[in-house]
Amino acid sequence: MGVAAKIAPSMLSSDFANLASEAKRMLSLGADWLHMDIMDGHFVPNLTIGAPVIESLRKHTTAYLDCHLMVTNPLDYVDPMGKAGASGFTFHVEVSKENWQELVQKIKAKGMRPGVALKPGTPIEEVYPLVEGEHPVEMVLVMTVEPGFGGQKFMPETMEKVRVLRKKYPSLDIEGITHIYGNGQVDGGLGPSTVDVAASAGANCIVAGSSVFGASEPGQVISLLRKSVQGAQQNN
Numbered sequence: 756m757g758v759a760a761k762i763a764p765s766m767l768s769s770d771f772a773n774l775a776s777e778a779k780r781m782l783s784l785g786a787d788w789l790h791m792d793i794m795d796g797h798f799v800p801n802l803t804i805g806a807p808v809i810e811s812l813r814k815h816t817t818a819y820l821d822c823h824l825m826v827t828n829p830l831d832y833v834d835p836m837g838k839a840g841a842s843g844f845t846f847h848v849e850v851s852k853e854n855w856q857e858l859v860q861k862i863k864a865k866g867m868r869p870g871v872a873l874k875p876g877t878p879i880e881e882v883y884p885l886v887e888g889e890h891p892v893e894m895v896l897v898m899t900v901e902p903g904f905g906g907q908k909f910m911p912e913t914m915e916k917v918r919v920l921r922k923k924y925p926s927l928d929i930e931g932i933t934h935i936y937g938n939g940q941v942d943g944g945l946g947p948s949t950v951d952v953a954a955s956a957g958a959n960c961i962v963a964g965s966s967v968f969g970a971s972e973p974g975q976v977i978s979l980l981r982k983s984v985q986g987a988q989q990n991n
């Protein structure tokens with residue numbers, strides 16, 4: 756049995772004017788996590804939400820808020836995001852080469868779960884020290900599109916990274932160890948037609964925005980994504 760499947764609708768594709776009700780709708784349809792895309796208009800060419808919005812949403816839900824920080828200076832966001840009630844804090848390896856150890860320790864001290872993300876062009880080797888460090892990250896987010904926007908085309912070539920990651924860290928599939936090394940998460944362009952590829956490569960956390968929010972029956976998409984992860988784990 757593999758690491759538990761986590762289906763995380765990307766709230767970037769929701770109606771931001773009705774964020775609390777959109778969040779509740781997703782949870783009632785079976786979502787495990789809510790994926791929150793924090794963008795600073797600098798690390799990526801788009802500007803979305805920050806700690807004040809997380810704080811507002813937190814008043815309406817106890818759900819796991821899986822925050823993906825697409826920002827140039829993640830360290831500046833640790834305190835505000837912790838105070839706001841973020842659950843997971845995933846920063847980008849490309850901007851954290853010098854200070855990831857400090858970052859991880861501060862994220863944990865604020866009661867959040869640290870994760871590291873990498874862009875499609877970043878070699879997977881760059882996250883190894885963070886997974887194996889004295890203070891390890893608990894999730895690796897493999898971007899399957901260039902960060903910045905929802906609704907982009909899935910890049911299948913990124914799947915090799917997921918495969919390598921699963922092979923290198925077989926303990927990822929052992930329950931309990933999960934909470935030390937955590938999950939392999941994939942983000943971007945994932946919908947019913949691409950999830951099987953990601954799931955069979957070893958991803959167990961599935962972030963999907965446009966395919967969930969754009970569906971006439973989003974609950975069916977969430978359950979299909981989950982079945983894909985569970986099916987792939989049974990076949991491995």
Ligand SMILES: O=C(CO)[C@@H](O)[C@H](O)COP(=O)(O)O
Nearest residue numbers: 902903905906943944964965
């Ligand atoms: O991080 C990002 C984009 O930068 C993602 O969270 C996307 O927003 C996922 O949305 P879809 O690709 O599924 O529409």
